[in-house]
């Protein structure tokens with residue numbers, strides 16, 4: 001009766017069963033995975049709610065691209081023309097539109113590994129196959145172009161990347177962009193760059209320049225209020241389109257038809273968007289302060305892998321330690337919730353992913369318990 005798209009096991013795994021049992025029993029959980037800014041004790045300006053009260057929100061004026069003044073505000077922020085910006089309800093919806101635009105059922109997109117776990121779901125729900133290319137850690141995370149080339153088939157339509165990547169915190173480099181440009185023009189591929197964490201540079205980073213790819217191929221950058229303004233509940237995202245003029249025009253016409261079928265961004269949030277973006281500057285500063293504070297603490301007590309941007313840190317475990325068993329012990333015995341590397345499809349065992357968004361007192365206590373457990377487990 002049901003579609004083959006939904007070919008995932010629907011029962012809970014050991015990790016979620018243990019977590020649910022602890023929650024039901026009311027036991028302590030120090031959550032080192034918190035990635036929801038609205039639950040992380042970040043102070044939000046009250047003006048956010050009043051921004052939603054614009055009386056123009058009472059009128060339904062559907063526009064598949066989004067309302068002009070909202071797109072203009074996004075365009076100013078993104079350094080582009082309003083005509084290149086399409087509003088969506090979220091980054092997830094942007095991906096769904098792009099897979100409809102670029103792929104026939106059974107076509108393939110290349111996704112980084114390790115990276116954002118939702119890619120497989122987002123693609124498969126559109127009948128698109130994902131094939132991973134590697135990010136390799138050699139003092140910093142780098143795109144492995146050999147693995148990328150190996151995964152190319154005549155049915156490959158796009159290369160996806162997250163910039164900076166979740167959870168490795170690594171930005172794409174100019175040299176990598178040059179190589180992407182050559183590959184995309186040789187194989188007629190589009191690039192989709194998820195930039196939801198782009199403004200969260202730990203040490204300050206310049207905007208990535210996509211011109212070398214956009215000269216020959218379609219480039220779509222994704223962003224939204226979810227991370228940029230710490231407002232995932234507002235359900236407002238956008239795509240910024242770039243590429244050779246003819247390709248851009250064709251892509252825009254087709255995307256307009258897709259968006260016109262859904263018209264999913266609410267009027268109140270579109271009218272509020274310019275103000276929410278302005279207020280987001282303050283929220284983003286607070287989030288970045290939090291991330292930097294937790295990272296400073298972490299670097300003081302252990303050696304996380306280098307982080308350039310985003311909200312996550314990675315600990316590489318001593319050789320031979322089973323990350324799955326460790327994560328379950330940490331939760332079951334120490335009340336500390338962490339994520340194992342395999343949630344993000346790391347190529348080898350032995351990584352923990354920690355959210356730097358967690359409240360500092362909780363983060364410190366969680367890390368102290370984690371390090372105590374590790375010191376007990378370390379081979380003598």
Ligand SMILES: Cc1ncc(COP(=O)(O)O)c(C=O)c1O
Pocket residue numbers: 035089090091092093116162166194196223224225226232236237
């Ligand atoms: C890389 C990445 N892209 C997109 C999202 C979600 O964005 P949205 O809420 O706009 O769908 C997340 C959320 O964690 C993310 O990590």
